[in-house]
Amino acid sequence: MSDLKETPLNALHHELGAKMVPFAGYEMPVQYKLGVMKEHLHCRAEAGLFDVSHMGQVIVRHPDGFEGAARAMETLVPVDILSLEDMRQRYGFFTNDEGGISDDLMLARRGDHLFVVVNAACKKDDIAHMRANLSDCEVEEITDRALLALQGPSAETVLAGLVPEAAGMRFMDIAIVESDFGELWLSRSGYTGEDGFEISVPDANARALAEALLWHDAVEPIGLGARDSLRLEAGLCLYGHDIDNTTTPVEARLTWAIQKVRRRGGEREGGFPGADRILAQIENGAERVRVGLSPEGRAPMREGTDLYADAEGGTPVGQVTSGAFGPTIGAPMSMGYVPLNLSAEGTTLFGEVRGKRQPVSVAKLPFTPANFKR
Amino acid sequence: MKYTEEHEWLREEDGLVVVGITEHAAEQLGDVVFIELPDEGKEVSKDDEVVVIESVKAASDILAPIDGEIVEVNEALVDNPGKVNEDPLGDAWFFKMKPSDTSQMDDMMDEAGYKDFIS
Numbered sequence: 001m002s003d004l005k006e007t008p009l010n011a012l013h014h015e016l017g018a019k020m021v022p023f024a025g026y027e028m029p030v031q032y033k034l035g036v037m038k039e040h041l042h043c044r045a046e047a048g049l050f051d052v053s054h055m056g057q058v059i060v061r062h063p064d065g066f067e068g069a070a071r072a073m074e075t076l077v078p079v080d081i082l083s084l085e086d087m088r089q090r091y092g093f094f095t096n097d098e099g100g101i102s103d104d105l106m107l108a109r110r111g112d113h114l115f116v117v118v119n120a121a122c123k124k125d126d127i128a129h130m131r132a133n134l135s136d137c138e139v140e141e142i143t144d145r146a147l148l149a150l151q152g153p154s155a156e157t158v159l160a161g162l163v164p165e166a167a168g169m170r171f172m173d174i175a176i177v178e179s180d181f182g183e184l185w186l187s188r189s190g191y192t193g194e195d196g197f198e199i200s201v202p203d204a205n206a207r208a209l210a211e212a213l214l215w216h217d218a219v220e221p222i223g224l225g226a227r228d229s230l231r232l233e234a235g236l237c238l239y240g241h242d243i244d245n246t247t248t249p250v251e252a253r254l255t256w257a258i259q260k261v262r263r264r265g266g267e268r269e270g271g272f273p274g275a276d277r278i279l280a281q282i283e284n285g286a287e288r289v290r291v292g293l294s295p296e297g298r299a300p301m302r303e304g305t306d307l308y309a310d311a312e313g314g315t316p317v318g319q320v321t322s323g324a325f326g327p328t329i330g331a332p333m334s335m336g337y338v339p340l341n342l343s344a345e346g347t348t349l350f351g352e353v354r355g356k357r358q359p360v361s362v363a364k365l366p367f368t369p370a371n372f373k374r
Numbered sequence: 375m376k377y378t379e380e381h382e383w384l385r386e387e388d389g390l391v392v393v394g395i396t397e398h399a400a401e402q403l404g405d406v407v408f409i410e411l412p413d414e415g416k417e418v419s420k421d422d423e424v425v426v427i428e429s430v431k432a433a434s435d436i437l438a439p440i441d442g443e444i445v446e447v448n449e450a451l452v453d454n455p456g457k458v459n460e461d462p463l464g465d466a467w468f469f470k471m472k473p474s475d476t477s478q479m480d481d482m483m484d485e486a487g488y489k490d491f492i493s
Contacts, residue, residue: 035459036430037405225404225430298408298455300428325407325430332408354426354433 007053008146008206016214016221024120026054029223036225040327043192043230044368047152048222049213056123057142057200058116060134065112072134073107073114078249078272080259084109087174089187091257093249094129099274099281100245101252102129104237108174108187115174115185117147117198119239145185146206151196151230153371154218159186159197162212166197171372181205181212192227193234193370232333233326235292235365241303242290242321242335248274250281251337252290258282288318289343292363293334293351300325300332301351301360307336308350311357317342320351326367333367334360376479377488378439383463384479390446390470391479393439395427398492400462403429406455411447412469418444420478425468427458440478442471 004027013020018029029051031039042048062068070081079092089108093101103122108115118126123141130139150159160167165177169188177184185200201209213219222230228238237243243252261267264279272278295301302323306316323334334351342349345364350357376384381399385392400406408428418424418438425436447469451457457466473479483491 031404035405037407037456229430298452299410299426300408300433302433325428327430 005054007051008203009051009053009210012207012210013051013221018221018223021224023224024054026120028054029221031223031225032221034220036223036229037327039220039222039226040229042220043152043194043222043226044328045152046218046220047150047154047158047196047216048192048226049210049219050149050151050222050227051146051210052149052198053146053206054120055147056118056120056126057145057147058118058127058130059140059142060114060116060130061112061138061140062136066109066114069114069137070109072137074262074268075271076130076133076273077107078258078262078275078278079107080261080268081107081109081114082268083261086111089172089174089189093243093254093257094126095249095272095274095278096245097273098245099248099277101239101243101247101249102126102245104239104243106187106189110174110176121240142200144203145200146203148199148201148206148210148213149190149196150199150213150219151190151192151194151222152218153195154216155194155196156373158213158216158218159199161216162209169197171195171374181209188373191234191236192230193236193366193368194230195371195373229324229327232322232324232335233328233366233368234370235335235367237290237335238322247290247337248278248281248286250278251286251288255282285340288337288339290321290335291338291343292365292367293320293323293336293349293360294363295332295334295351295358295360297358298325298332299353299358301334301353301358305334305336305351305353307338307360308352308357309342311350311359317349328368333363335365338362375485376482377485377491378482379491380437380439381492382436382439384439384482386476387470389472391440391442391473391476392467392470393436394467395436395458395462396488397462400459403427403431403434403458405430406458409451409455409458409468411449411452412444414444414447416444418442418471427455436468438471439482440471440476441474444469445472446470
């Protein structure tokens with residue numbers, strides 16, 4: 001694994017008994033001693049600590065301050081950034097000329113600049129994309145900070161014990177606070193469907209912060225395995241699986257992240273890559289859409305499973321993009337794309353698993369209700 | 375007990391061969407969430423895929439370790455697949471076979487041999 005990059009918590013993962021795997025160019029923990037199932041359930045019941053330092057942290061500045069940076073960024077994302085309040089963040093995505101999603105990301109307004117967090121596997125391309133297209137902006141990749149996520153109903157109590165400012169934050173608030181662990185960049189967000197925080201911490205203090213959080217009985221370290229089942233139960237898309245260059249935001253049912261001001265008739269309509277296709281789809285609908293899928297029985301329908309309209313014959317009408325067993329719901333769960341006319345909740349489809357067609361019904365997302373502190 | 379390179383264990387019991395997977399295999403699989411068992415009465419040949427086992431991570435197969443007839447399957451595992459992680463050498467056996475030729479087991483590893491194999 002010598003060509004893999006390591007996060008500042010690499011040694012700690014090994015000491016905690018993590019099983020390490022290559023992921024997006026990094027050696028990352030896929031599970032710890034508890035195992036995926038118990039880690040998942042612990043995060044829903046109390047709190048889980050995730051190392052997400054592999055993700056990209058980027059600061060975007062413009063000579064005209066926030067407004068300049070926001071206007072520039074709006075040429076790359078269909079999101080309303082200009083009206084973002086200070087110290088608030090939004091979910092968004094970069095789009096390509098065909099309207100596909102080239103990455104999803106978090107965008108935060110921090111005083112005179114933007115702070116963005118992007119996926120590990122895409123960060124190199126995202127940064128090149130921003131540098132090439134955000135004229136007049138300075139795009140600074142932050143390389144001396146780790147990123148931790150503390151997720152679960154106990155997250156606030158635990159973090160507030162170290163950083164009292166955490167308690168006053170609402171969902172999608174961000175904060176920059178001084179602490180015993182240096183300057184922390186907090187956001188009240190995450191990707192598990194639970195209340196929680198993402199915490200950017202100077203590399204040198206990352207281990208001390210992680211240990212201070214893990215010291216609480218309520219907190220267990222959680223690996224990528226449970227992170228995946230948690231986000232799938234929460235109905236959240238995983239880039240490269242549920243969304244990618246070929247799926248538009250409308251097909252992915254992420255239209256909610258495209259505010260009215262950027263849609264047809266809006267004050268700042270379009271102006272982002274693929275706008276024609278995406279805005280037309282918002283008005284006319286997409287031919288296929290992402291749905292939740294509940295297989296009958298206990299067998300998971302995993303990524304790549306072909307979906308059919310009928311129990312026998314015909315050609316596939318869609319495909320599963322994520323599938324696993326949901327520990328909280330105690331049942332298998334999947335997401336995938338199906339034609340619009342087969343997307344109504346309760347529609348029965350058939351997934352071909354090991355050569356046999358198994359019934360699966362279109363389900364409401366999320367599979368578990370979100371616990372955000374709004 | 376005999377062991378295969380596919381991490382199965384075989385135990386002779388009342389003229390039948392009981393088959394399960396080892397602790398090592400159960401640990402490698404992670405939490406087991408789904409098991410599909412063969413039909414009782416099925417005639418199988420060595421290396422036929424007879425059981426599908428899905429963990430939180432992936433699906434894998436258990437192969438028939440020898441030729442014979444499946445005479446009993448452990449239905450309790452269908453409702454409680456997690457037993458494979460809790461008690462792989464005991465309650466979580468998968469099936470019992472009536473062997474066609476027990477000499478097929480002669481070359482299999484014993485416990486010491488299996489320990490060497492996985493170390």
